[in-house]
Amino acid sequence: MKDSAMIIPSYEDMLTAHERIKPHVRRTEVRRSAYLNELTGADLFFKCENFQEPGAFKVRGACNAVFGLDEAQSAKGVATHSSGNHASCLSYAAMRRGIPCNVVMPRTAPQAKKDTVRRYGGRITECEPSTSSREAAFAEVQAATGGDFVHPYNDPRVIAGQGTCSKEFIEQTDGLDMVVAPIGGGGMISGTCLTLATLAPECQVIAAEPEQADDAYRSFKAGHIIADDAPKTIADGLLVPLKDLTWHFVSNHVTEIYTASETEIIDAMKLVWKHLRVVMEPSSAVPMACVLKNPDAFRGKRVGIVLTGGNVDLDRLPWMV
Amino acid sequence: MKDSAMIIPSYEDMLTAHERIKPHVRRTEVRRSAYLNELTGADLFFKCENFQEPGAFKVRGACNAVFGLDEAQSAKGVATHSSGNHASCLSYAAMRRGIPCNVVMPRTAPQAKKDTVRRYGGRITECEPSTSSREAAFAEVQAATGGDFVHPYNDPRVIAGQGTCSKEFIEQTDGLDMVVAPIGGGGMISGTCLTLATLAPECQVIAAEPEQADDAYRSFKAGHIIADDAPKTIADGLLVPLKDLTWHFVSNHVTEIYTASETEIIDAMKLVWKHLRVVMEPSSAVPMACVLKNPDAFRGKRVGIVLTGGNVDLDRLPWMV
Numbered sequence: 185m186k187d188s189a190m191i192i193p194s195y196e197d198m199l200t201a202h203e204r205i206k207p208h209v210r211r212t213e214v215r216r217s218a219y220l221n222e223l224t225g226a227d228l229f230f231k232c233e234n235f236q237e238p239g240a241f242k243v244r245g246a247c248n249a250v251f252g253l254d255e256a257q258s259a260k261g262v263a264t265h266s267s268g269n270h271a272s273c274l275s276y277a278a279m280r281r282g283i284p285c286n287v288v289m290p291r292t293a294p295q296a297k298k299d300t301v302r303r304y305g306g307r308i309t310e311c312e313p314s315t316s317s318r319e320a321a322f323a324e325v326q327a328a329t330g331g332d333f334v335h336p337y338n339d340p341r342v343i344a345g346q347g348t349c350s351k352e353f354i355e356q357t358d359g360l361d362m363v364v365a366p367i368g369g370g371g372m373i374s375g376t377c378l379t380l381a382t383l384a385p386e387c388q389v390i391a392a393e394p395e396q397a398d399d400a401y402r403s404f405k406a407g408h409i410i411a412d413d414a415p416k417t418i419a420d421g422l423l424v425p426l427k428d429l430t431w432h433f434v435s436n437h438v439t440e441i442y443t444a445s446e447t448e449i450i451d452a453m454k455l456v457w458k459h460l461r462v463v464m465e466p467s468s469a470v471p472m473a474c475v476l477k478n479p480d481a482f483r484g485k486r487v488g489i490v491l492t493g494g495n496v497d498l499d500r501l502p503w504m505v
Numbered sequence: 506m507k508d509s510a511m512i513i514p515s516y517e518d519m520l521t522a523h524e525r526i527k528p529h530v531r532r533t534e535v536r537r538s539a540y541l542n543e544l545t546g547a548d549l550f551f552k553c554e555n556f557q558e559p560g561a562f563k564v565r566g567a568c569n570a571v572f573g574l575d576e577a578q579s580a581k582g583v584a585t586h587s588s589g590n591h592a593s594c595l596s597y598a599a600m601r602r603g604i605p606c607n608v609v610m611p612r613t614a615p616q617a618k619k620d621t622v623r624r625y626g627g628r629i630t631e632c633e634p635s636t637s638s639r640e641a642a643f644a645e646v647q648a649a650t651g652g653d654f655v656h657p658y659n660d661p662r663v664i665a666g667q668g669t670c671s672k673e674f675i676e677q678t679d680g681l682d683m684v685v686a687p688i689g690g691g692g693m694i695s696g697t698c699l700t701l702a703t704l705a706p707e708c709q710v711i712a713a714e715p716e717q718a719d720d721a722y723r724s725f726k727a728g729h730i731i732a733d734d735a736p737k738t739i740a741d742g743l744l745v746p747l748k749d750l751t752w753h754f755v756s757n758h759v760t761e762i763y764t765a766s767e768t769e770i771i772d773a774m775k776l777v778w779k780h781l782r783v784v785m786e787p788s789s790a791v792p793m794a795c796v797l798k799n800p801d802a803f804r805g806k807r808v809g810i811v812l813t814g815g816n817v818d819l820d821r822l823p824w825m826v
Contacts, residue, residue: 213534218558219624234782237539296779303540454819458617461555461815463782494782498775504825 190428193340195382198347198375205247205345208280210236214356217459224475225483229360230456231353234464234494238276238300240269240421241349241372241492242336248345249334250277258283263331265289265311265322268297269421269493270336275306286329288322290314294420296497314414315425337371338427346375353488354384362482364471365490367391367400367441368422370430372492377437388439390481392471394419395443400426404434404441418446418502421467421493440481444473450502452476456491465493466502511749514661516703519668519696526568526666529601531557533670535677538780545796546804550681551777552674555785555815559597559621561590561742562670562693562813563657569666570655571598579604584652586610586632586643589618590742590814591657596627607650609643611635615741617818635735636745658692659748667696674809675705683803685792686811688712688721688762689743691751693813698758709760711802713792715740716764721747725755725762739767739823742788742814761802765794771823773797777812786814787823 215230233241250262261284264274271287278285285306289298290313301308311321326333335342349372350363363380365372373391380387393401397415403426411425426434444452453469455476456462468491475482475489536551554562571583582605585595592608599606606627610619611634622629632642647654656663670693671684684701686693694712701708714721718736724747732746747755765773774790776797777783789812796803796810 215556232782235536239782457784457819461553461560461784463778463784498778498822499824501819501822503820 190432191340192429192432193344193378195378197340197344198351198379201248201344202348202351204251205244205348208247208251208277209243211352212236214353215460215462219459224479226475227486229357229486229488230460231349231488231490232462233349234462234468234491238272238304239493239495240273241346241490242270242273243276244348245342245345245371245375246270246273246277246334249339249341250274250281250283252341253332257332260330260332261285262334263287263322263326263329264334264336265318266336268293269495271306272297272300272304272495274334275301275304278306279304284329284331286325286331288318288325290318294495294497297495300495315411316413336424337369337374338429340429342371343374343378343429343433346372347379349490350376350379351383357486357488359384359486360387360488361485362388362390362439363488363490364390364392364475366419366422366467366470366492367393368467369424370400370426370434372490373438374430374433377433381437389437391434391438391441392474393441393443394422394449394470395445397422398443400434401441401443403431404438407435419449419467419470421465422470442474442478444470444477448473448477454503462491463494463496464491465496468492468494511753512661513750513753514665514699516699518661518665519672519700522569522665523669523672525572526565526669529568529572529598530564532673533557535674536781536783540780545800547796548807550678550807550809551781552670552809552811553783554670555783555789555812559593559625560814560816561594562667562811563591563594564597565669566663566666566692566696567591567594567598567655570660570662571595571602571604573662574653578653581651581653582606583655584608584643584647584650585655585657586639587657589614590816592627593618593621593625593816595655596622596625599627600625605650605652607646607652609639609646611639615816615818617816621816636732637734657745658690658695659750661750663692664695664699664750664754667693668700670811671697671700672704678807678809680705680807681708681809682806683709683711683760684809684811685711685713685796687740687743687788687791687813688714689788690745691721691747691755693811694759695751695754698754702758710758712755712759712762713795714762714764715743715770715791716766718743719764721755722762722764724752725759728756740770740788740791742786743791763795763799765791765798769794769798775824783812784815784817785812786817789813
């Protein structure tokens with residue numbers, strides 16, 4: 185997508201995205217646990233986006249961008265930078281359409297995520313794990329390939345695609361009081377705001393962020409975007425800062441942002457693995473960590489939690505270190 | 506259940522069980538993976554019994570036994586011996602009915618399984634990890650409490666309950682060429698035979714067993730029950746031998762028994778965790794290990810695999826040692 189004035193996706197864009205991507209993504213299960221409900225006093229619903237074939241919700245936005253390209257654009261393929269799941273999901277979408285995909289990825293990204301990108305035919309260029317290095321490396325790659333830039337989150341096609349998750353979530357649960365999702369760059373949260381503002385305006389949107397990468401929290405409190413270069417957290421999907429388009433949704437629609445420490449994230453991750461018996465990433469555990477940390481905000485409510493991804497390195501689980 | 510001549514459960518007993526247990530168990534999801542299909546050349550369907558609230562298919566048989574008791578019987582509660590999942594599932598069923606549950610359990614059973622039994626109100630008596638010690642300890646407990654003995658597998662109520670899993674599996678998949686399930690004492694396999702013999706007689710039943718606890722395999726080849734005392738395998742749900750009732754089903758209906766080594770089981774376990782993103786026990790990985798080891802037997806077929814349980818100690822995963 186060419187640089188341009190900010191284009192804010194509409195509810196109709198989300199509906200179009202949902203029809204477009206249906207053949208390529210799963211309508212993922214919503215799982216429940218009597219034990220976790222008892223523990224929190226809340227009625228918890230877990231949307232298992234870790235069950236998407238490439239293991240993350242980002243397949244929704246990626247497929248919407250890739251399958252929305254016209255023939256001429258698609259010939260040069262797509263390109264992106266990503267800390268992991270957007271990379272594999274864009275590669276997966278491009279593979280399904282049979283077009284090239286170039287990816288700039290931090291060299292520190294989990295090996296499991298690099299392997300997945302390559303399995304789907306994505307070509308990886310490595311960079312240092314900072315926003316500045318990533319953007320410089322990407323400019324080179326894009327100049328060389330001419331691929332259509334699909335930003336991991338600050339792209340209206342991507343946000344419209346991510347918004348399809350909440351549409352299914354509301355349909356599958358007969359309504360929720362709030363949806364809690366992790367926030368990194370803000371793609372999932374923006375899509376959630378986009379969809380719920382029309383479909384379920386009474387449903388609150390809560391963002392959950394690692395304390396050690398709390399730029400969205402500080403932005404939300406300050407009223408303008410604050411970006412950190414190279415924060416460090418085990419929630420490696422949440423390292424990137426908000427951008428103008430996601431800030432639009434966060435500043436206008438999000439009810440609250442909560443944060444959790446690394447230890448709280450790991451404890452929540454083990455708890456959900458144990459009682460829901462699903463494999464999910466540290467990033468996906470941040471919402472549950474925030475629910476456990478702020479019980480009064482959730483008790484007695486119907487709470488939807490988005491399990492955003494499930495690509496972990498099983499040989500390097502956070503509690504094994 | 507009192508000692509008596511062998512009572513073979515019927516297809517109608519399974520249908521009755523299904524109605525009886527419906528309020529208490531989940532109709533678990535069937536999951537798929539394009540990657541695992543490509544890897545094996547088979548069309549794989551995974552029935553996620555690890556997603557039952559207490560984490561194992563054994564909740565089916567346990568609920569059928571507990572909710573089938575008359576009022577007089579139920580006052581003294583139930584009692585059993587189990588390497589783990591039957592214990593927690595029987596405790597869970599008893600808790601739901603509000604009756605006592607006494608359990609004899611090997612002291613070496615995973616801590617996670619003991620914790621679960623206690624969480625559901627089960628009272629544990631520990632024994633040594635051998636069939637002989639287990640049976641001696643159980644005789645004492647039963648004499649003291651008078652609880653109705655619900656054997657972990659050699660009980661027609663239990664087998665009829667386990668058979669409900671295959672009924673759902675066939676309904677959810679529109680038919681399968683074969684179902685592969687792990688075999689320990691043979692409860693799941695017997696229930697599978699019971700149901701498929703009537704519902705889908707063309708569907709093969711394949712059992713999968715650890716090489717290091719291959720008494721069912723040797724029994725199958727010899728034509729009579731061979732029982733080992735205290736075999737050792739990481740598949741701790743599969744330590745127990747066949748008994749007369751399960752041998753009836755195994756010897757009459759099972760097509761083949763395959764075995765897998767400890768390393769093959771661990772590799773299959775990691776592979777399924779990674780690509781299906783579900784947490785399952787080593788026992789549940791034995792079918793996938795056998796599919797990978799005998800590709801010609803499964804290629805091009807619609808293969809149902811029962812993921813029997815998901816109660817693992819996350820601090821002691823087999824590949825962490």
